[in-house]
Each structure stands twice: as structure tokens, then as C-alpha cells.
Amino acid sequence: MWFWRRRKSKEKARDxxxxxxxxxRAKLPPGKLEGLKAELLEVLRRYFPADERGVEVxxxxxxxxxVLIAEVPVRP
Amino acid sequence: MEARAIVVTSGKGGVxxxxxxxxxxxxxxxxxxxxxxxxxxxxxxxxxVVMGLESRVVFDLIDVIEGRTELKKALVRDKRVEGLYLxxxxxxxDKEALDPERFRAIVRQLLEEEGFDRVLxxxxxxxxxxxxxxxxxxxxxxxxxxxEVSSVRDADRIIGMLEAQGIQENYLVINRIRPExxxxxxxxxxxxVIEILGLKxxxxxxxxxxxxxxxxxxxxxxxxxxxxxxRALLETxxxxxxxxxxxxxxxxxxxxxxxxxxxxxxx
Numbered sequence: 001m002w003f004w005r006r007r008k009s010k011e012k013a014r015d016x017x018x019x020x021x022x023x024x025r026a027k028l029p030p031g032k033l034e035g036l037k038a039e040l041l042e043v044l045r046r047y048f049p050a051d052e053r054g055v056e057v058x059x060x061x062x063x064x065x066x067v068l069i070a071e072v073p074v075r076p
Numbered sequence: 077m078e079a080r081a082i083v084v085t086s087g088k089g090g091v092x093x094x095x096x097x098x099x100x101x102x103x104x105x106x107x108x109x110x111x112x113x114x115x116x117x118x119x120x121x122x123x124x125v126v127m128g129l130e131s132r133v134v135f136d137l138i139d140v141i142e143g144r145t146e147l148k149k150a151l152v153r154d155k156r157v158e159g160l161y162l163x164x165x166x167x168x169x170d171k172e173a174l175d176p177e178r179f180r181a182i183v184r185q186l187l188e189e190e191g192f193d194r195v196l197x198x199x200x201x202x203x204x205x206x207x208x209x210x211x212x213x214x215x216x217x218x219x220x221x222x223x224e225v226s227s228v229r230d231a232d233r234i235i236g237m238l239e240a241q242g243i244q245e246n247y248l249v250i251n252r253i254r255p256e257x258x259x260x261x262x263x264x265x266x267x268x269v270i271e272i273l274g275l276k277x278x279x280x281x282x283x284x285x286x287x288x289x290x291x292x293x294x295x296x297x298x299x300x301x302x303x304x305x306x307r308a309l310l311e312t313x314x315x316x317x318x319x320x321x322x323x324x325x326x327x328x329x330x331x332x333x334x335x336x337x338x339x340x341x342x343x
Contacts, residue, residue: 009261010265011261017264024233025236
């Protein structure tokens with residue numbers, strides 16, 4: 001059943017590597033982001049009602065840089 | 077490469093550091109350089125057996141460092157290739173016996189007093205003192221990496237540490253590629269590894285049974301008959317010497333189905 005294997009294992013290897021290297025290079029274990037997320041939320045709540053649901057904090061590679069991405073849905 | 081003292085390293089063990097050191101060193105000598113290959117894996121020496129020189133080892137690196145013999149006497153001359161010498165690691169000592177500053181002085185002596193053109197240093201696995209000592213005298217590095225997640229991750233660490241030590245002329249040796257798996261999409265391709273690590277390759281070596289055969293008999297591949305890995309290692313040495321040698325495409329295979337797949341954009 002070839003269509004099950006459309007996503008090649010090397011694509012997965014590449015994506016996983018890019019992610020793990022982003023954290024390695026920033027010297028930040030993924031678990032630590034949870035703490036950052038909680039504190040970030042605390043600060044944000046002083047300015048607007050932010051909901052814990054849907055908040056996402058992660059690292060991403062942007063060219064040569066590693067950037068911190070925080071997505072916080074603002075309730076209407 | 078401008079660098080005359082080159083460390084061969086990888087972070088992860090078992091990716092082909094010693095094979096690369098033995099073969100690139102042999103090939104460089106074959107191409108006319110006076111080369112010393114130095115084993116820094118104190119306690120776990122292997123370069124001597126891979127090169128087939130184990131029966132001729134008398135003194136080792138630690139004997140030189142501790143003054144029990146002079147450098148010249150510890151060098152094992154390879155009789156098969158003009159200008160090729162091995163400086164073996166000590167097998168019965170631990171890594172603490174090796175001091176980075178003393179080791180740096182020995183490599184300097186090889187290059188400046190003993191007339192060597194190139195010194196290739198086989199680093200131990202890991203990122204601790206053994207690696208740091210091996211890298212101490214180096215001006216450049218060959219980072220050996222397999223197209224596999226744990227090896228690439230460790231290579232990234234090592235590249236960072238090399239740069240932190242001020243070693244700038246660094247290249248990848250991408251080893252153990254299996255073209256068939258790459259074609260199926262089940263192995264990271266050369267381009268993936270280069271993109272992820274952000275370093276240029278100087279060697280691209282296919283997986284080859286002949287590597288094991290050559291270590292069985294203790295004769296570097298580049299001295300043996302035509303094998304795919306042997307050819308790729310010889311080309312690596314040529315590039316180190318500054319020759320322009322294009323990388324042959326490993327994925328380019330003839331055959332009806334391969335052609336069909338190419339036409340329809342698969343694989």
C-alpha cells in the first residue's frame with residue numbers, strides 16, 4: 001500500500017533534526033519552554049485577557065537564526 | 077585546505093573517523109605529501125590496526141610526552157607508501173596522561189622540525205577532554221557524519237565546539253551513504269546534511285563492504301583495488317590538497333524504472 005508511505009522517513013528525519021538543533025543551538029531544553037509559557041501568560045494578562053488555550057511558544061529556524069515564536073490568541 | 081594540522085572528529089562514535097583518518101592520510105602520502113597520522117584515543121587505540129601497523133608499534137604518544145623516547149623513534153613508518161608515518165596512542169594509559177599543551181607542542185614539532193607537510197589527528201569520540209586535546213593543535217577539521225539523526229545532531233555540537241576553539245577551516249565528510257535508501261526517501265540526502273549543518277563537504281563516501289574487508293586485512297582501502305569508498309576517499313584527499321574534483325552523483329543510476337521514476341517526478 002504505497003500511499004501509506006507518501007511521507008518519506010527522511011522528510012521526518014529532516015524536520016525532527018531541524019527542531020532539535022534549534023533547541024540545542026539555543027541551549028534551551030524543550031521542557032523549559034513550558035515555564036516560559038506560564039510566565040509569559042502571566043505578564044500578558046496584565047494587558048489583555050489572554051486564554052491559556054491555544055497559546056503556543058516554540059523555537060524555529062529562520063535562515064541562520066533561531067527565533068522564539070509565541071502565538072497568543074486574543075479573545076474578541 | 078590551508079590547514080596543515082587537521083583533526084578528524086565527529087562527536088558520535090562509530091561513524092568512520094578512524095577509517096577516514098587512515099585512508100585520507102594514506103592517500104595524501106600517495107599523492108606526494110609527508111604525512112603523520114596521529115591516534116589520540118588513549119586507552120582505545122585503533123588507528124594502528126586499521127592501518128595494519130600494529131605489530132610494528134614500539135613507543136607511543138604518551139612515551140613521547142613523558143620523555144621516555146624521542147618523537148622520531150615513536151613514529152612508525154609505513155613501508156607501503158613513501159612519506160606515511162603513524163604516531164600511535166598509548167593503549168594502557170588513560171586520557172588524563174595527555175596534556176593539550178604538550179600535545180600541541182608535539183604537533184608543532186612534527187610540522188616545523190620533522191618536515192611533515194600534514195598532520196592528521198584521529199580524535200576520540202565524545203566532546204570531553206579527549207576531543208579538546210585532539211583539537212588543540214588543529215587549524216582545520218574534517219567532521220565525519222553519517223546521514224542519520226543522532227550523528228548529525230552530534231556533528232552540530234562538535235562544529236560549535238570547533239568554532240569556539242577558534243578552528244575555522246572545517247569541512248564535512250559525509251560517510252556511509254546508501255544511494256538506494258536515499259532514492260527511496262529513507263535516508264537523509266547529502267544536500268539535507270549540508271543544509272542542516274551549514275558546512276561544505278570535502279568528502280562524500282558511499283557505504284561499502286570493502287571498508288570492512290580492508291580493516292580485516294589491515295590495508296587501507298585507497299591502496300587496494302577499485303572500490304567505491306576507496307575512490308571517494310582518494311578524491312577527498314585530492315580536494316584537501318586544493319584540487320578541483322567534482323562530486324560524482326551517487327543517486328544517478330541507470331535503468332528503466334529509475335528513468336520512469338525520474339520522468340514522473342517520483343523518488
